[in-house]
Amino acid sequence: MKIAVIGTGHVGLVVGTGLAETGHYVTCVDTNGALIESLNANNLPFYEPGLEELVARNVEEERLRFTTDLASAVSDVLLVFICVGTPASNTGEADTSAVFAAIQSVGKAMTGYRIIVNKSTCPVGTTEAIRFTLKSLTEHPFDVVVNPEFLRQGAAVDDFMRPDRIILGCEDVRVAEIIRELYAPFLRTGKPLLSMSVRSAEMAKYAVNAMLATRISFMNEFAQLCEAYGADIAEVREGLAADSRIGPSYLFPGVGYGGSCLPKDVQACAHLAANRDLPSPLLQAVHTVNESQQTNFVKRILDFYGKDIANKRIAIWGASFKPKTDDLRGGPALRVIDALLNAGAAVVVHDPVADKTLHQHYGDRVSIAQKSYAALEGADGLVICTEWNEFRRPDYERMAKLMRDRVIFDGRNLYTTKVLSQHGFRYFSIGRPAV
Ligand SMILES: NC(=O)c1ccc[n+]([C@@H]2O[C@H](COP(=O)([O-])OP(=O)(O)OC[C@H]3O[C@@H](n4cnc5c(N)ncnc54)[C@H](O)[C@@H]3O)[C@@H](O)[C@H]2O)c1
Incomplete structure (x- = not known):
């Protein structure tokens, strides 16, 4: 055909x-x-x-x-x-x-x-x-x-x-x-x-994306609760995922969903409701939780360094909105990088495939490291924004030697808090006790 x-x-x-x-x-x-x-x-x-x-x-x-x-x-x-x-x-x-x-x-x-x-x-x-x-x-x-x-x-x-x-x-x-x-x-x-029917098919697409976004925001809200009450969201997730009525997909807490689909589709759904004078409190909340998850993560980094941030060199691992793409659109990394640049920090980013899109977006305002460890040289902190596989089990000793200060803000919960503390890192993740 x-x-x-x-x-x-x-x-x-x-x-x-x-x-x-x-x-x-x-x-x-x-x-x-x-x-x-x-x-x-x-x-x-x-x-x-x-x-x-x-x-x-x-x-x-x-x-x-x-x-x-x-x-x-x-x-x-x-x-x-x-x-x-x-x-x-x-x-x-x-x-x-x-x-x-x-x-x-x-x-x-x-x-x-x-x-x-x-x-x-x-x-x-x-x-x-x-x-x-x-x-x-x-x-x-x-x-x-x-x-x-x-x-x-x-x-x-x-x-x-x-x-x-x-x-x-x-x-x-x-x-x-x-x-x-x-x-x-x-x-x-x-x-x-x-x-x-065509209307059902149109609605089904929005329903799927709204459901996926809802699961992510649900987990992120529980991550906040875990932090407040000393529970560990990774363990809570296991308990949830093992329930056959719930299942394991889209239950990973993190720095919020991004990309060119979930954020805009959740908002578009809320507009569908508004156009018929219907309230959409759930959809609004899903969006609000996602926004606050991203702003809280950025705030945690800025609060940690305080006024000194302008003299700091911060490494970022992962810039794409998710692994295995070079698409930055709507990604949490953009928000982190923008906030650090606005605060006067020097930012060096490593992403396995997004060099070109990063350069298109930021020009020379950020340094791009070709290798993950090169980004860490002299860094006062590392922020993990995307869960690329190559970041999951790094050489902690090598990281510790390269970095000026051993601080990690992990927006994807890649590491075990105990292991990181053994290597002398201050480690901040999502919904788990900080060390
Ligand atoms: N990206 C995803 O993962 C994904 C998944 C499912 C559905 N969608 C949906 O699919 C649609 C496309 O998404 P995308 O990510 O491919 O977008 P995109 O921005 O990557 O690509 C859209 C392309 O359309 C071209 N274009 C715009 N107007 C045109 C015109 N009048 N004639 C010819 N080309 C034109 C643009 O130049 C661009 O290359 C969106 O509605 C999106 O919500 C996206």
Whole structure:
């Protein structure tokens, strides 16, 4: 089948490549000319494990191509996937302007029947609005379905190729059959394709992200309680996770959730409620807890050094919002680094893959260390913002020798407090007694 994917970012590139991998001819489109140029020069615009090899193979086999020319990309395809960004607007509401800009271009370029598959996370009711817009743009017949994406950056290829489920919002059985056939190679292990109304599918995407964010904020609130009462959140988590009604996922306390999805989707859900004059106390609280988790972490660091902070050199391990990505968007590290820079500290950051994005974001305002231990040379403290595996079991003796002062603020609870105290570190983590 011939497919066009509009928006070639973290979702679009994985979706396009994944579909090409099963034999389809896919054209990925983006308005960002530099991004398309870089892809055409075989350079991936971001880091995602396993993606580079997959892109190269499918380009080589002439099943995958990249262009800024949307009209030619949609001229002879049956399916048009929409994968553009839907960031939070100033009010927190989802900004769907890129979706409608893409729809405008698609509508004007249509030369026959098309199925528009919206993968961008959009407020409930958007699919109907897309249909309405398209009707005003083209005489050609079309169907619009919603197919929310659940991939996680850092595991995106695997998530797309082996999804827990596919959700499809579609009211036409023939269209549903075409999409079912498209996804059949990804569902061979018996995982379901859940077909439902478009409004339910739109809502399901928000519900999933709101639930994940809720679990994280729940744990972070309990971490505060643990600190206040001398309990250890790691032990409390074990007790929770062993309960089959609860399970172990998304129960890790830390410096708060970030990224380009959870924060904006929680806020967008609260707006859905507000637009119908409904209260959303739970969603508001999830957001508030996350905000205070991040500000409390920063405050703890600033309070520890007091006025001396301006003379301190602080090392940061991990800048991406989660491991195995170089995406800094919405990450807690940005807040930590910004606060330290504002307070006049010298900041040296090591992240296994985010050098380029760090440099784009901060220029020369932070030093970037190529190696984790190099960041520690002469440091008055280490702040851990991302739980990259390589940080989990470091050489504590080597760290102690390199650092001017043995202080660690661990936003991801990577270490055992007892071990750190044996090596002479002052160690501050989340929801556990400080040493
Ligand atoms: N990133 C994730 O982990 C993830 C997971 C699931 C769902 N989503 C959702 O998927 C959507 C896309 O997210 P993303 O992370 O890929 O965003 P992104 O910012 O990485 O990529 C979006 C791309 O769309 C392009 N674009 C914008 N307007 C365009 C237009 N009119 N025509 C063509 N291209 C255009 C941009 O240049 C950009 O390259 C969002 O709604 C997001 O909430 C993201």
